[in-house]
Structures are given as structure tokens and as C-alpha cells.
Amino acid sequence: MGMKPGAKSNPRVVAAQLLRQLANGRSISDLLEQGLGNITARDRGLVKEFCFGVARWRPRLEAIASKLMSKPIKAKEGEVQALILLGIYQLAYMRVAPHAAVAETVEAARLLDKRWAVGLINALLRRFQREREALLSMADADPVSRYAMPGWLLKRIRTDWPEQWESILQAYNQHPPMTLRVNLSLQSRADYLALLAASGIQATPVDAVASAVILEQPVDVDQLPGFSSGAVSVQDAGAQLAAVLLESQPGMQVLDACAAPGGKSGHILESTPEIQLTALDLDEARLARVHENLRRLNQSAAVVLGDAANPQGEWASRQYDRILLDVPCSATGVIRRHPDIKLLRRSEDIAKLAKTQGEILRAIWPMLKPGGRLLYATCSLFSQENEAQVQAFLGIQADARERVIEAKWGHPRSVGRQTLPGEASMDGFYYACLERM
Numbered sequence: 001m002g003m004k005p006g007a008k009s010n011p012r013v014v015a016a017q018l019l020r021q022l023a024n025g026r027s028i029s030d031l032l033e034q035g036l037g038n039i040t041a042r043d044r045g046l047v048k049e050f051c052f053g054v055a056r057w058r059p060r061l062e063a064i065a066s067k068l069m070s071k072p073i074k075a076k077e078g079e080v081q082a083l084i085l086l087g088i089y090q091l092a093y094m095r096v097a098p099h100a101a102v103a104e105t106v107e108a109a110r111l112l113d114k115r116w117a118v119g120l121i122n123a124l125l126r127r128f129q130r131e132r133e134a135l136l137s138m139a140d141a142d143p144v145s146r147y148a149m150p151g152w153l154l155k156r157i158r159t160d161w162p163e164q165w166e167s168i169l170q171a172y173n174q175h176p177p178m179t180l181r182v183n184l185s186l187q188s189r190a191d192y193l194a195l196l197a198a199s200g201i202q203a204t205p206v207d208a209v210a211s212a213v214i215l216e217q218p219v220d221v222d223q224l225p226g227f228s229s230g231a232v233s234v235q236d237a238g239a240q241l242a243a244v245l246l247e248s249q250p251g252m253q254v255l256d257a258c259a260a261p262g263g264k265s266g267h268i269l270e271s272t273p274e275i276q277l278t279a280l281d282l283d284e285a286r287l288a289r290v291h292e293n294l295r296r297l298n299q300s301a302a303v304v305l306g307d308a309a310n311p312q313g314e315w316a317s318r319q320y321d322r323i324l325l326d327v328p329c330s331a332t333g334v335i336r337r338h339p340d341i342k343l344l345r346r347s348e349d350i351a352k353l354a355k356t357q358g359e360i361l362r363a364i365w366p367m368l369k370p371g372g373r374l375l376y377a378t379c380s381l382f383s384q385e386n387e388a389q390v391q392a393f394l395g396i397q398a399d400a401r402e403r404v405i406e407a408k409w410g411h412p413r414s415v416g417r418q419t420l421p422g423e424a425s426m427d428g429f430y431y432a433c434l435e436r437m
Contacts, residue, residue, distance in 0.1 A: 004111045008038040012108035015050035015086060020078035028055055028340045053089050054082070056148065056173055056339035061085040061092075063145035064135050068124045080117045083109055087125045092136065098129055148173060152347040153332070160383050164411075164420055168381065171422030176336045178218035179425065181211050181235040181263075183270050183297070189213060192232060195225040206425050208409040209244070211267075212237035214425050230297035235263045236337070238419045238426035239379075242324060243267040245405065245431055246375050250274035252321035256301075257308040257364055260286030262293035264326060269299040277301040278315050280308060309359045311367070319369045327357040329378040329385050333428020336421050354384045361393050365400065368436045373403065376432045381420070386430040387413040394434075403433040 007013045018031045028051050036044050054061065065084050066072070073081045083105055090101035102125045109117045128135060139145040143154055147169040158165040180203070182192045189205055193213060196203045201219060206212035214237070221227045221234060242264045248254050252275045256265045259279035269277055279294075279301045281287050290303050304315050308325070330350055335341050361376065368374050378385050391414060394400055402415055409426070410419040416432030 003113060007111035009040070009043075010108055010111055011039060011043045011046045011050065012083065012086060012104055013111050014039055015047050015054075016079045016082040016108060016112070018047070018051050019054055019082035019086070022051070022055060022340055022343065023078055023082075025344060027338070027344060028052060029338070049094070050086055050089070052339055053093060054085050055343060057089060057093065058085065058148065058343060059150065060139050060145045060148040061088050063139050063142065064088055064092075064128065065124070067135060067138060068127055077114075077117070079112055080109065080114055080121070083112075083114075083117070083121055084124055087121060088128055091125065091128055091132070102126060102129075148342070150342055153342065153345070156347075156350075156382065157332075160381060161420075167422065168420055168428075171420070172335045172339070172342075174336055174422060176236075176427070177425060178215045178234065179206070179236050180213045180215065180224070181233045181240050181267060181270075182213060183231050183233070184211050185270050185273060186226075186231050192225075199223070199225055206237045208407075208424050208426075209237045209240045211270075212240050212425075228296065230299075233263065233266060233293075233297070235267065236334075236427045236429075237424070238333075238429040239263060240267060241409070241419075241429065241431060242326065242375060242377055243271045245433060246322050246324055246373065248272040248275050248322050252276070253318060254278070254322045254324070255280065255315070255318075255320040255364075255367065256324045256326070257360070258282075258326045258328065259303075260290055262290035264324060265290060265301060266293050266297045266299060268324070269294070269301065270297065273299070278318075278320075279303045280306050280315060282307050309356060309363050311363055316367065318367065319372075320367050321369055321372045323364060323368050323372070323374040324377065325361060325364060325374055326377040327360055327385075329353055329357065329380040330382060331379050332381045333379040333419075333421060333430070337427060350382060350384055353380075354389060357385060357389055358392070361389070362397075365393075365397060365436070370399075370436050372436050374434045374436070376416070376430075376434060378430045379428060380430060381418070381428045383413075386418065387415045387432070390415045390432045390434070399437045400434050401437055403435045405431060405433055 018035050021031055087105040090096045106118055106122045109121050144151050182189045202216040203213045224232055254275050254277045256279045259265050260281040265279045279290050284305055331341050405417045409424050410417045418430045419426040421428045
């Protein structure tokens with residue numbers, strides 16, 4: 001017994017297999033990198049849409065599926081469970097002809113040699129078609145399934161953002177825009193927008209960030225004029241604020257202390273090429289991405305394998321004029337781009353992450369020159385990782401003071417400033433500027 005011929009190249013089969021592995025704790029990005037080998041270029045986008053869509057709406061899809069089934073699918077049948085969710089997702093959210101969505105999902109079960117499930121999936125999906133409006137209304141009655149959000153995460157967002165929580169949760173379930181960073185050391189944003197227009201790519205500038213451009217429709221990076229030669233990079237507008245706030249000057253020693261995959265390092269070098277940049281990260285595999293990004297941008301930096309929480313070696317003995325501390329975090333500000341965070345993150349992770357963040361901040365601070373600036377950054381929305389973390393540090397570090405960020409973007413916090421998902425075309429980022437006295 002086993003998969004039938006054609007299964008390995010079937011988009012729904014591959015999506016079901018990847019979604020089963022996602023339920024076991026692996027990220028979509030990692031799974032897609034390894035799992036698309038047998039899929040045609042034409043079908044790759046479809047597999048991605050299936051995986052991201054089911055991950056985005058999973059709590060809602062599961063609530064609907066549980067109403068359609070008299071008893072749950074056995075845990076060992078993860079691919080069948082994934083096909084049921086995928087079938088409901090197609091019928092509820094995709095522009096797939098309903099008969100095709102049902103027939104193709106049933107065919108995927110047959111190709112997986114799950115003959116016992118063929119009739120079940122067919123019946124469930126046809127029942128969903130008949131009772132669609134009632135089932136969707138039922139899902140709307142409970143905030144967990146309405147917003148497709150784990151209960152602990154929903155509660156925490158409501159607590160930290162009592163006025164904005166609903167718009168945040170709605171933004172989480174939107175398709176994020178494809179945002180570009182124009183390399184302003186090579187050309188102006190207006191000139192690059194003209195290049196895009198000449199290539200038939202519609203785009204608009206982001207008011208709050210001088211280098212940021214949003215595409216009306218995502219495209220493959222190979223279609224972007226000058227991508228391979230470093231004229232442009234893919235980076236959220238909120239992430240582009242880091243280099244702006246750091247304000248590096250020529251001749252400075254700059255440390256990007258948690259640098260992988262290198263997007264912010266690249267932007268810092270584009271903004272001020274005449275600096276000495278050290279790009280540090282603990283993950284050797286992800287440091288390879290830093291090398292790749294810098295090579296494409298034709299920029300150079302000292303790329304170092306090391307632990308920011310436990311500084312050792314030559315990089316740790318230096319003093320820096322500027323330090324970017326983009327610490328490991330819950331990534332709750334970028335869920336619309338990485339919806340699997342809803343499934344992979346756990347409530348108990350937040351305290352562990354906050355502990356690590358505090359350790360890194362305290363360990364790195366002595367390397368900042370007097371008069372120098374440290375930019376503390378996360379892509380989290382939680383106070384415990386953001387303003388509470390920085391407030392606690394300022395309370396114990398006598399030679400640290402806040403440099404208030406004066407800006408029109410985002411929301412001022414007790415310390416620092418926060419962007420929220422979907423506002424001003426940005427993801428959710430927190431920034432706090434600290435100076436050493």
C-alpha cells in the first residue's frame with residue numbers, strides 16, 4: 001500500500017503532507033523550501049496558497065469541521081484532517097469552482113491511498129456547501145473561530161491593545177502586501193517607480209518611509225528590475241525604519257547583533273556605505289543568508305558567528321558607535337506574513353523570550369561607546385517584550401537614557417514606539433532608542 005502514481009506532483013496531496021508536518025511544529029517557510037521539488041512552477045503558487053490559507057484560518061476551519069463530523073479524525077491521520085480543512089478553505093475562501101474543489105480534494109485522498117476517507121471527505125464538503133451560511137455564522141459566534149486565533153493569543157492582544165485589538169486581529173488574516181526597499185544609494189525612489197511602471201508593475205510609495213514601495217500585486221523577484229544587482233530588496237516598510245532610526249554616520253563602528261537573514265544589515269550599509277559593520281548571529285545556517293544578501297547588494301561586512309547573550313571573541317572586545325539589537329521575539333507583529341506563528345507559538349514562550357531579550361540587552365550594552373546609540377527592536381506586539389523590557393533595563397542601567405523617537409508613524413508607548421499590522425502599510429514593529437551617557 002502507499003501513494004498512487006501522480007501523488008507526488010499533485011498540489012493538494014503535497015499541501016496536505018506539508019500541513020501535517022506543520023501540525024508537528026515545523027514552519028511553513030522551511031517546509032516549502034524542501035517540499036516543492038516535484039511540483040511544477042505553475043502549481044507552486046497554488047501549494048503556497050493552500051498552506052498559508054489553511055494556516056491562517058485553521059482555528060476557524062477546525063471549528064467548522066468539528067460541526068460536520070460526528071467524531072474527530074484519529075491523530076495519526078493528519079493528512080486526511082489536512083485535506084478536510086483544505087477542502088473547506090477552498091470552498092469558503094478561494095475562487096475555485098465548488099465542484100472542482102470537492103472533486104480534486106477527494107482525488108487527493110485517493111492518490112494518498114486513503115480509500116476509507118474518500119466518501120467521508122466527499123460527504124463533508126458537500127454538506128458544507130449546503131449549510132455554508134449557517135456554518136459560517138456559527139463560526140462567527142465565538143471570537144476564537146471568528147478571528148481564527150488561539151484563545152491565549154487573542155486574550156493577550158486584547159489586554160495589551162484594548163482599543164486596537166480588533167483591527168489587529170483583522171489585519172492578521174489579510175494577505176500582506178509585497179513591499180520593496182529601493183536602494184537609494186543607486187537611484188531615487190521616483191526613478192525606480194518609473195522602472196517598475198515601464199515593466200508593467202504597478203506600485204505606490206509609502207509616505208512614512210523614503211525607501212519603501214508597495215506593489216499592487218506580488219511578483220516573483222526575478223521580475224523586479226535590478227533585483228539581482230542590488231537595486232531593490234523585499235522588506236516590509238516597518239522593518240525599513242531600523243536603519244533610519246539608527247542614523248549611522250560615515251566612519252562609525254556599527255554592530256547588528258542579531259543580524260540574520262541580513263535585511264537590516266543590507267539597509268544600514270545602503271544608507272551609510274562608509275561604516276565598519278559587524279553582522280552577528282547565533283545561527284550558522286541563517287548566517288549563510290546574510291552572506292547571500294550582502295553579495296547581491298555588493299556590500300561587505302564582518303559576518304560573525306556568535307552569541308549576543310554571551311559575548312566572546314574579537315567582536316566582543318570592540319566598542320561600537322551604533323548597535324542594532326533586533327532581538328529574538330514572539331513575532332506577533334508579522335502574523336499576517338507568517339500565519340503559522342498562530343500554531344507554533346505557545347503562551348509560555350513569551351516569558352522565555354523576554355528573559356533572553358533582557359540577557360542580550362544587558363550583555364551587549366557595555367560595548368556601546370559613551371554618546372553612542374542602541375536601537376532595541378522587535379517584531380512583537382507584547383509589552384512584556386517591548387516597553388516593559390526597556391523600562392526595566394532603564395531602571396537598572398544608570399548610564400542609559402531614552403532618546404525619544406519623534407515620528408508621525410505608529411503609536412508612542414511609555415518607552416519607544418510601535419507600528420501595528422496593517423497600519424500605514426506596515427507590519428508590527430517596536431523600536432526604542434537608547435543612548436549611553
